[in-house]
Amino acid sequence: MPSPTAKSEATRELLVSTALRLFRETGYEKTTMRAIAAAADVSTGSAYYYFASKDDLVHELYRSLQEEHRSLALPRLREGQNLGELLRIVLNTGIGVMGPYHDFGSNFISIAIKPSATTSPFGSESAVARARAISLFRQAVAMSRPQPPLAIRDDLPELLWYASMGITLFWVYDSSPDQVRTRRLIDQAAPLLSKLVILSRLPVVRKIVEDIVQLIRGTRQ
Amino acid sequence: MPSPTAKSEATRELLVSTALRLFRETGYEKTTMRAIAAAADVSTGSAYYYFASKDDLVHELYRSLQEEHRSLALPRLREGQNLGELLRIVLNTGIGVMGPYHDFGSNFISIAIKPSATTSPFGSESAVARARAISLFRQAVAMSRPQPPLAIRDDLPELLWYASMGITLFWVYDSSPDQVRTRRLIDQAAPLLSKLVILSRLPVVRKIVEDIVQLIRGTRQ
DNA sequence: ACTCCGAATTGAACACGTTCGAAAAGGAGG
DNA sequence: CCTCCTTTTCGAACGTGTTCAATTCGGAGT
Numbered sequence: 001m002p003s004p005t006a007k008s009e010a011t012r013e014l015l016v017s018t019a020l021r022l023f024r025e026t027g028y029e030k031t032t033m034r035a036i037a038a039a040a041d042v043s044t045g046s047a048y049y050y051f052a053s054k055d056d057l058v059h060e061l062y063r064s065l066q067e068e069h070r071s072l073a074l075p076r077l078r079e080g081q082n083l084g085e086l087l088r089i090v091l092n093t094g095i096g097v098m099g100p101y102h103d104f105g106s107n108f109i110s111i112a113i114k115p116s117a118t119t120s121p122f123g124s125e126s127a128v129a130r131a132r133a134i135s136l137f138r139q140a141v142a143m144s145r146p147q148p149p150l151a152i153r154d155d156l157p158e159l160l161w162y163a164s165m166g167i168t169l170f171w172v173y174d175s176s177p178d179q180v181r182t183r184r185l186i187d188q189a190a191p192l193l194s195k196l197v198i199l200s201r202l203p204v205v206r207k208i209v210e211d212i213v214q215l216i217r218g219t220r221q
Numbered sequence: 222m223p224s225p226t227a228k229s230e231a232t233r234e235l236l237v238s239t240a241l242r243l244f245r246e247t248g249y250e251k252t253t254m255r256a257i258a259a260a261a262d263v264s265t266g267s268a269y270y271y272f273a274s275k276d277d278l279v280h281e282l283y284r285s286l287q288e289e290h291r292s293l294a295l296p297r298l299r300e301g302q303n304l305g306e307l308l309r310i311v312l313n314t315g316i317g318v319m320g321p322y323h324d325f326g327s328n329f330i331s332i333a334i335k336p337s338a339t340t341s342p343f344g345s346e347s348a349v350a351r352a353r354a355i356s357l358f359r360q361a362v363a364m365s366r367p368q369p370p371l372a373i374r375d376d377l378p379e380l381l382w383y384a385s386m387g388i389t390l391f392w393v394y395d396s397s398p399d400q401v402r403t404r405r406l407i408d409q410a411a412p413l414l415s416k417l418v419i420l421s422r423l424p425v426v427r428k429i430v431e432d433i434v435q436l437i438r439g440t441r442q
Numbered sequence: 443a444c445t446c447c448g449a450a451t452t453g454a455a456c457a458c459g460t461t462c463g464a465a466a467a468g469g470a471g472g
Numbered sequence: 473c474c475t476c477c478t479t480t481t482c483g484a485a486c487g488t489g490t491t492c493a494a495t496t497c498g499g500a501g502t
């Protein structure tokens with residue numbers, strides 16, 4: 001897309017919406033690039049004019065899910081709730097949004113985790129998207145009463161995001177109906193995480209927590 | 222492989238060793254099934270007679286690495302060392318073994334994480350391999366002095382394995398020369414984990430740790 | 443109206459993973 | 473040596489993601 005302007009933007013969006021629909025309806029593997037192009041009434045070559053790869057379209061799904069997660073979760077957060085409750089809401093909303101795509105969650109994760117492309121939530125390329133995801137947790141932390149200890153307040157959102165990645169991984173492997181086991185996990189883990197945060201005030205614990213925070217910061221280069 | 226016996230076992234092994242060599246030398250994507258078959262002087266069809274898929278050969282690599290890790294790490298463990306030191310050895314040995322394959326670590330992880338096939342370290346299919354990996358940590362825990370608190374001793378190896386998965390993930394994304402940043406991470410994280418274990422003795426902490434252990438046990442169905 | 447140039451589109455072609463029907467190899471029993 | 477069966481091997485063929493040279497489209501400048 002050399003020029004930023006064009007009404008062929010419509011074609012692009014059509015391709016995205018078509019792809020996401022097919023992903024939802026027929027899964028990842030059955031949704032071939034040819035099928036997407038055909039359903040959008042363009043040639044396969046055209047699809048590749050807008051998207052470098054099939055993974056690129058998955059990346060589009062990733063961003064779309066993230067936006068939906070954000071816009072659904074934010075209004076549900078009430079100022080003054082405790083951190084555990086807020087976490088529960090954020091995490092449950094998250095897996096709710098991903099629900100329709102659970103069938104190919106494996107492929108999703110598998111692609112998302114590749115450090116190669118822009119797709120990876122860890123790679124530097126998608127730092128923006130990641131920061132946006134973390135900011136949702138930052139919002140939850142900011143709203144929570146009582147406030148988490150100052151010592152970790154700044155780093156807590158990122159830590160919580162890591163935790164949410166772990167839960168997402170669990171969700172991917174969760175074959176229970178409607179992923180009910182993941183919901184149970186969230187209901188247990190959310191207050192637990194909250195308790196851990198409170199615990200970090202203890203003098204003995206505090207030192208170690210500071211070490212951990214240092215460690216995490218170190219990993220950011 | 223309907224019959225367990227045959228000297229065509231040799232063909233199978235030849236294919237494995239050829240595949241691993243090509244993986245090491247030319248990376249994952251450039252190592253095509255045709256190339257493996259050709260290098261082993263068989264047809265592509267024959268390769269598929271022994272291995273259901275290319276991922277299946279990656280699984281073979283996974284098992285091979287695990288065995289090498291085990292046989293290198295075990296002799297390095299000295300009875301009576303503290304847990305932090307033992308962890309450091311196990312983890313560093315692990316990334317040492319994986320080192321030659323770092324270039325396609327991304328593909329490796331990406332494939333390994335798929336819940337579909339036998340490849341996934343989380344899936345039920347590779348429960349055996351996973352148990353074997355965890356047993357290495359169990360060994361380290363058993364050798365460590367002082368002994369970890371009884372309350373968590375049984376679950377600790379699995380927890381440590383999870384931690385090692387996280388470190389492996391970091392390693393995959395580590396583009397520093399010789400993955401030196403991962404080594405630094407391990408040198409810091411190992412004693413930290415050890416301290417966390419000690420901390421779990423504290424009465425206040427203990428309760429939460431028990432909750433966490435319950436949580437983990439719950440995830441095992 | 444005409445020219446021109448980049449944006450957009452096309453469908454054929456390529457390499458790859460994988461499948462498959464058929465052929466070869468091997469060996470046990472007569 | 474022949475027969476019959478299983479194991480093993482083969483290479484052509486299929487469907488897929490992706491690339492590319494060629495073509496069409498659309499609008500800016502004259």
